[in-house]
Amino acid sequence: MYKIRIYGKHINISSDLRQEWRVNMKKIKKRSPEKMMSFIITGALVCALAVGVISVAGRAKKGSSNIVDLNETKIEQAKAEENTLKDSVTDYTRSITITDQADTLTKAAGDVKSDMQEKSDIPTKASDTDTSGPDTAHQGNNGVAANSADNIAAKYSFGENDTLKRPVNGEVIMKYSMDSTIYYKTLGLYKVNPAVNIAASAGTEVIAAASGVVNAINVSDETGTTVSIAIGNNYVTTYGLLDDVKLKKGMTVVAGDVIGKVAEPTRYYTEEGANLYFKLTVDDKPVDPVAYFE
Structure with a gap:
């Protein structure tokens, strides 16, 4: 019999049991390194698997975060574009409103201007309007009367058989x-x-050769102050090199009325001396006025 001590206790065993125990202990000692290695490998695999799972989860979480950030960025961009579009529409609407207001003001100003022009054409005095014909239009020593009508010349008649005063x-x-x-x-x-030049001293009075209406008063380098008088039937008398003219466009004159005075000659007539430039046209074509003198 043999005694062995296990966990502080002495146990009696037989020689066969002791021999069997030794064999089992040898087997255990022999297998322990293999099991330890197996445990180590298994533990390593488990750790590696755990690390992989954690890594994958982290990447998934990061990817999800990136997606969220990207979506948030797109949403913010869309809101910004929407606000920009709203501002553009607001500005466009404002510009249309301003344009409409400007058009309205322009139209109103035009209406006011038209009204003022119409009022300015209305005679304020009875003497401003001639309704009785060329003879009754004669007023004052010069026989000059203001008239706003554009076709007064139609009241006058002049033809080939009529004559002109000098x-x-x-x-x-x-x-x-x-x-x-x-x-x-x-x-x-x-x-x-196209005219005749009649010698006369500067200051000599010039009379209307025929009754008519003043249709133009101009100033030129050659003929100085020049007055045109329509005498009817497209006949027009023109007086140049004048001074002291009191006429205005639209006034009527009677044959023999003083229309101005002879002026000093222009630089075109310094050698010829003071004279009256007198022209007669029919249908804008010049004819010899001397052939019509009385």
Whole structure:
């Protein structure tokens, strides 16, 4: 019999049992390193698996976070674009409103201007309007009356058989000549003359050769102050080199009325001296006025 001590206790065993026990202990000692290695490998695999799971979970969480951030960014961009579009629509609406207001003001200003023009055309005095014909339009020493009508000349009649008063008494120093040229002393050249030039001292009164209505008053380098009077049937008398003219466009005159005075000659007529430039046209074509003098 043998005694062995296990956990502080002595146990009696037989020789066979002791031999069996030793064999089992050897087996255990022999298998323990293998089991330990197995445990270690298993533990390592478990740890590796755990690390992989944790890593995958972390990546999934990070990807989910990125997706959320991306979605939030897109939402913010969409809101910004929406706000920009709203601002653009607001600005466009405001510009349309301003344009409409400007158009309204412009139209109103035009209406006011038209009303003012219409009112300005209304005569304020009975003498401002001639309704009785060319003879009764004569007023004052000069026989001049203001008239706003544009077709007053239609009241007058002049034809081939009618005559003209001489606007001034004097010699014709430059005759009418449209078929051939005549010599201009001051200019030193030959050219045609659509009018006649009648010598007269500066300050000499000039009278209307025929009754009519003033349709133009101009100033030119050649003929100075120039007055045109429509005398009817598309006949027009033109007086140039005038001074002290009191007429206005639209006024009516009677044959013999003083319409101005002879002026000092312009630089085109310094050699010829003071004279009256007198022209007669029919349908805008010049004719010889001397052929119509009384």
